[in-house]
Amino acid sequence: MPLQTSKSRQFGNLATSFSTPVPEGDNRVGVTMKVRQNLWLWMAAAFCVALGLAIGVVLEFGANSEGFRAALRATARLNLLLFWPAYVGGALTALFGKVFAPLSNNSRNFGLAFAAALSVHLGLVGCLCATGNVPDAKTFIVFGAAAAFVYLLAFLSIPRVRRALPDRFWPLVRALAMNYIALAFIKDFARPGIASFRDLFLYGTGSSQVVIMYVPFAALAVLGPMLRLAAWIRKPRQREAEKLSIRQQALF
Numbered sequence: 001m002p003l004q005t006s007k008s009r010q011f012g013n014l015a016t017s018f019s020t021p022v023p024e025g026d027n028r029v030g031v032t033m034k035v036r037q038n039l040w041l042w043m044a045a046a047f048c049v050a051l052g053l054a055i056g057v058v059l060e061f062g063a064n065s066e067g068f069r070a071a072l073r074a075t076a077r078l079n080l081l082l083f084w085p086a087y088v089g090g091a092l093t094a095l096f097g098k099v100f101a102p103l104s105n106n107s108r109n110f111g112l113a114f115a116a117a118l119s120v121h122l123g124l125v126g127c128l129c130a131t132g133n134v135p136d137a138k139t140f141i142v143f144g145a146a147a148a149f150v151y152l153l154a155f156l157s158i159p160r161v162r163r164a165l166p167d168r169f170w171p172l173v174r175a176l177a178m179n180y181i182a183l184a185f186i187k188d189f190a191r192p193g194i195a196s197f198r199d200l201f202l203y204g205t206g207s208s209q210v211v212i213m214y215v216p217f218a219a220l221a222v223l224g225p226m227l228r229l230a231a232w233i234r235k236p237r238q239r240e241a242e243k244l245s246i247r248q249q250a251l252f
């Protein structure tokens with residue numbers, strides 16, 4: 001059961017993705033400590049997995065621009081797997097019920113684990129630049145803004161920081177930042193994913209390795225905003241249906 005205070009209730013189900021449900025009652029300190037410990041564990045684990053992956057790929061392909069690019073591609077996929085549950089956990093629970101509650105209850109853990117793993121991706125960008133292969137300005141602007149949003153969300157997820165902000169501010173910033181990050185993933189995965197799928201299945205050309213590398217990630221990246229949109233559309237209808245059922249119950 002997620003713990004709720006009047007503050008987190010106020011945010012309703014918007015208090016997911018990079019945000020903490022703050023506990024109430026006598027054991028508040030103990031529970032908060034446990035939540036924090038858990039969070040550090042998630043972040044440390046994500047960072048170590050990303051670092052291990054990067055080192056493994058660089059050892060395989062060499063400590064040169066090709067090796068760093070391959071490691072960037074590998075860590076980008078891990079990043080999506082961490083970001084995705086934070087992005088759609090709430091939507092999946094709203095659409096399909098409690099079976100997805102573990103995802104929405106751990107939105108903050110997934111979000112901050114993603115932020116930790118992203119730091120390895122950014123470190124690899126630094127290594128790539130050191131080889132003299134500096135990415136173009138557009139990459140820095142588009143993906144730099146996405147990275148800035150990730151760390152802004154991480155900063156705003158600190159309960160004390162968020163409490164200092166007006167209530168209306170957080171859902172707006174969160175929606176803007178999360179959707180922008182999702183679009184950054186779509187931008188890099190969708191086009192090669194769709195192209196490789198089309199080439200292989202329509203024309204029998206291209207490599208199945210490219211399909212495996214892109215299609216599942218492109219599908220996840222595109223599915224994310226669709227699920228969020230479906231949950232957003234369904235919400236007022238669900239409320240109407242609930243009101244109707246209450247009214248009908250009152251008649252009997």
Ligand code: HEM
Nearest residue numbers: 069072073076125135139140143144146147184185188189
């Ligand atoms: C939240 C922020 C970021 C996201 C969502 C993201 C996403 C991605 C994705 C999806 C890929 C895989 C591309 C592929 O497989 O073809 C990738 C690779 C890469 N990213 Fe990031 N990235 C982020 C931050 C950055 C930043 C700030 C930079 C620096 C400018 C950067 C530079 C690169 C480079 C150079 C590659 C390798 C491209 C290649 O040669 O295949 N990324 N990133």
